[in-house]
Amino acid sequence: MSVVPGLVSITFRQLGVGEILALLRRTGLEAVEWGGDVHVPVGDVAAAKRTAAATADHGVRVAAYGSYYRAGDHAPADFDAVLRTAVALGAPRIRIWAGAAGSADLTTQQRAGVVGDVRRITELAAGEGVEIAVEHHPGTLTDTLDSALALYAEVGHPGLRPYWQPRLGLGPAEAVHEAGALLPGLVTVHVFSWTADGVRLALADGAPLWQPVLGTVAGASAEAGAERYALLEFVQDDDPEALVRDAVTLRSWLGGG
Template identity: 35%
Template sequence: MVGSATMKAGLVSITFRALSPERIIEAVADAGLRGIEWGGEVHVPTGQLGTAEVIARRTREAGLEVVSFGSYYKFCECLVGDPKVASPSYDAVLDTAEALGAPAIRIWAGKQSPEAVEDIVFFRIVEQAQRFAAAARERGLRLDFEFHGRTLTETATSTARLLDAIDRPNVRTLWQPPLQTSPEVRLAGLRQLEPRVTNLHCFHFGQNPWPHIRPLQEGEDEWKRYLAALEPVRNLGRWALIEHVREASLEAFREDAAALKTWLTAVS
């Protein structure tokens, strides 16, 4: 199986939380990338539809695409005794994604690792995800789970279990290298999920924990294996999105962007 350069390269905006949307758009265009996943915490706050519309227009005017709305919807209403602030309603998330012109919404599968989640909570999340998916489908939107530790999508196996239970065609998963696991484990997990993976979040920590990020170029051997594991027929709609760069540096971002573009070409 050989990957394809039809996969496009972009940026996750929360990589640069301190930068304005205008500066992010400029940096992405200058780096020769093609799209942005706009984050819902800082750059496009959920419910601020006017802001979403302005950023959508400016993104398009720069010749870039809106890849996704990176929401922080975490199914808090399904959790037991959660004292933290609740997720935004999924209606507000849908409205914001629509105003942004995003084809997909990034969502989070709760706030706990799978082994810590009781069955009743798991099935509450499944039922709520099915309702969310139905509402999203009416608007032509897809839901992509963040592939992340301390959620129900912590591992490839737990992600597959959740997606199997939800069983909706517009509910998929993102993928990124799980921290502090071996390249072999990461690759096996990607292959397990590959038909259900939409976009990739690209970074390199090596065997280091957060926040000790390394240059993406240092992960070349690993990333070429990951990209080559993707089925070309499914790559047409996929994005490889840079997330996390050293010291939130624009220079580091440009270096990582150059490496990623080279790899996407090499596996074509």
């Protein structure tokens, strides 16, 4: 598959690393983004190495290290531990957030501070062969497509890659437009299905949005001969059985049976 199905580990903060890996084997999901708050704590290099070995033993690939580093908000030195941990984990990229305030709430100077820090950490990570991936998230500089595209252009570094996930209430046509606008840099989509007021649904209920979005991403991946990731997150009731069901849906959409 040109789009690899996987899981964001913080979907199940209540489970240990071994339990998550067993669940991945059960569901046929092939990749994991390990979270930096519970499963692979920032600065715990020994835990990162153990998790890397266990992940490889299960035949699962590490898609990313899911940090909670907020560019322009954390102390600059905080990123050093994030990068060390990601390298020990064997993560090809580190997920971050672009600041701690929405694009409409920042002054020009404050925005420049976030952009400058994203550029700084992207250069640091590139020195270790690691990419920086920016999650599209409310309350950050990626809260609108225009602001996100401006951020990527301002940073201007090939090691900076977009993540994408739908905002609440986003319609299918706009979702396809956003995902398409982020290509070819887009490397990962976080896949979940919510109502406009935040009620979690079975992934199958999100077919009108996700099937065309994933089709767009898969088409770009096949054309370029590049792999991208579709990582499940936010399942109903934080229930592993919900993941089992959603994984069947996702893999069927991606052509994996």
